Amino acid sequence: MRFLILFLLALTAIPAFSQGPTVPSNVQATATSGSAVTVTWTASTGTGAITYRVFRNGTQTGTDVSATTFSDTGLTPGTTYSYTVSALNTDGASSQSVAATVTTPNTPGTPTGLRATRGTDQVSLQWNSVSGAIEYVIFRNGTEIDTSTTTTYIDTDIEPATTYRYSVASTNASGDSAKSAEVAVTTKGDGSKREAVWTREFERADGDFDGIVDFDEYLVAFPNKLPEIVMIHRFNSSDDDESGDLTVDEYIAHFAGKTVKRPSKAQAFTLADEFSSIGDADGYLDIYEYALTLNRGTKEAQLTKKFNKADKNDSGFLSPVEFGIRNGRGEEATEITSPLTASGTPGEAFEYEIIATKEPTSYGAVGLPPGLTIDTTTGVISGTPTTVGSYSVTISATDGMGTDTATLTIRIGVPSITSTTIASGSTTASFSYQIIATQTPTAYGAANLPAGLSVNTTTGLISGTPTTAGTSNVVLTATNAAGTGSKVLVLTITAPPSITSALTKSGTTNVAFSYQITATPAATSYTASPLPAGLTFSTTTGLISGTPTVAAVTNVTITATNTGGTDTETLVITISAP
Template structure:
């Protein structure tokens, strides 16, 4: 009997050791981003060795696992997913759990077209606008730097001569996108801060604030320097890389105001005064006015006349090269090329360039001329026409019995010339669009000093966006092709949104008691007005404060107004003055 009882007990215990797991309970699915979901559940019972199988939309995802949480990734933002879980051990598999449904948030897409430009105020970042994004997160060297509500950002906290890597992610209330592709940019400078110094100098010299400096501005901007005008002209011409007749801030900075340019020789000074100055006549002699340009600026007229008379040995009223002090001979070496080393022309247009040199050379030469140009080796005149746009480096030379001087002449064929309008207007309340147009088929464009909210497409030259700042902006436009860059200043005037009065439209006062009321309005009004004020009260039109001491009682309907460059707003203020 005892053995029978033990046998029955053993039979009843067998199911406890071979039971399949229970169905997992409390399954939840939570979206952690637009592309990821976390699934959790309570553990099953039914013995040891339990593993779980996760299903998404009735298809297994991932491998069987023992943990009670699962992270699903690579999902699509804005999609609805259904999850359930089953449990298994050596005795069998449970049924699938109840469904847990989740919709991934509709996060914005990853930004594209990230561009980084090292400017005078730091690194300027621009990227393409992402639909649905309310904010952008900027990363520098892989670390979050800042956020921006527009598709542009200026990183002003940078070091000179340093390379930085930038990327951007878009964001909204649903989460952040993945990071954009990184771009790298190296800031300008050598650590001496000279760029900042010369940028400030450039801005001080640019008298008409058009973003370029002509020679008259360059000369007057260095009034404290007593260097001869023709030496300043030599510096200016040496800094003018594109031979445009004016300097951009980059040209100005690159040459540090001309300080890195070697002082011209006496022969070059003579040629600059006789040929390239505003009053030079190119006759091979210096009159007293041309001679004055070779002396320190500020030299008194009496001193100029005395020096001129001393050099004018034959009393001709002109100075020859010999009288000026240029001595030629075997001991003086070879001729010296004095002509400009940059020349420009349009494609297929007649080209002419004269090699100028001291000492009346016997012959000239030019090697590396582009197809279509030839040189007269006797006169040094290069003529012809070039069909292909480009920048060509040509070695020119001048020779006499004492030797040869060589120099590199840069011939630019087909420099872009921007011909779109020089003025434009916009508003902070409307989208702005301006197309840069230019001759000679530019391959790239740029625009600096744009108002916040406005960017340039460097491929098409389209400037667009909705300005977020008002004012007048001197925008430097650039068009580039194989020959070089052409520039133009666009004066962009952006008007603000008109004011909207938001101060209380009722006020009270008392006769013979000091009264004060301030008109408040949005969008920074520049002036205010008030008509129908009771006797004793006045308005300060610059501040909008109505003040004074009323002398009469009553109720007055006062028309108050606020105005800025974008328009005006008016409301009726009901002013009650008690006796």
């Protein structure tokens, strides 16, 4: 018995063995854009520190992480991916989890070539068309201001002598593209907003000369495309005494409403449902109330299409949620309205301001890139970022009625392609073009390449011998951990000409002679030698002409040349005596 007791005591003295981690559970994959997927899972259990390894289509992607979320970027739109996760600690790695599959939306490309033309009362924007886009979203100073179904837009909601920053994104049923590169433009004028100027503007608006401007006169005075609810918001913000009319003093004090911010989603819903001339305050928007939130002059077919797309349950009305107000809430608490994407460059100053409705008393930001901090009083995120990457930051704004949160994507060090945007080649020669980009890309791409050419996705070298002549708009991409930069390369491939004109020609001495060298595709220069006596030749048009003087048979070597090469033939010219 004594030995048995000693044995049991020895067993209790053995330390517990360490354990490997359990398999991650509840793995979910969500496409956040056409080129990015966020993977989340439930934490594993086990001894010691646990990290996680994410596999895309069976191959590890990215580096191990300690959090239970992972952002996979640089993906191809319209592609299905499978993700699994394994947990690791000092005792080893778990098996891979059950796979989660996701298909990235086939979102359109980012608009390029944005340019702005300034005026005193307007800024005209123009950009290149994007294949697959059905609409474009216009941003001013980082905030969405309007949409356009064409590649042009005129912004009339501006002030003189003021600098504005514009960018454009494309959109289709699968989602929105990234914003284009910004362009800055400063409007004309002295910006003085002198009282006499606005007095004349008031008199122009006062159509019945009764000394006040009602809302109908206000609309006529500003024949822009802004939605009617925006104009209502501006009018009400200028109407200090809530009389329903503007006096000249109110008009001047608010500079015709131009200093009023665009209403938030919740404010727009309330204006259309309650404070418009047709609003019924029933908590929903019918198609007529909804029309007030779109640009004035929107065609009926486009209005119906937008309304039906938003009306998810086919009820004939839009609820606050369908209109785009999170959780259907109205104005009872603050609402974040600032754009939810921002970008910066490692080593350069960065600044982003959280903007929200009402008057938040504090702000927050969790998951900021290294080098950035937030001022919890002002909501300004600033600093000098140090590390390339794409960061999902949870931002918040709080007032006395509650807290609103949103996910802000900050991309630090997205590559910018700096190589030339124009190149040419020939079907008779090898071609080489190097994609050059900033921020040390890890992968490259080139879509819509001519037949015969391919891109090395590791080095960015486009090479090969093209087989088809023509001009292609090749979409170049450069990707790193922060995201993907793109640029359009206009690549022109030419084929050498083939002489198509007859290779025999007859003439008579002392009689005018003419022969035209023709070629397909067109040639840019020609040669012809030797020529019969009395004939001359144009190297630019390929015309042999003149009056031959000697009867003879001459073998003339003719050529036709363009950037693709040269074709050579022998033309037999027979000149006879009369």
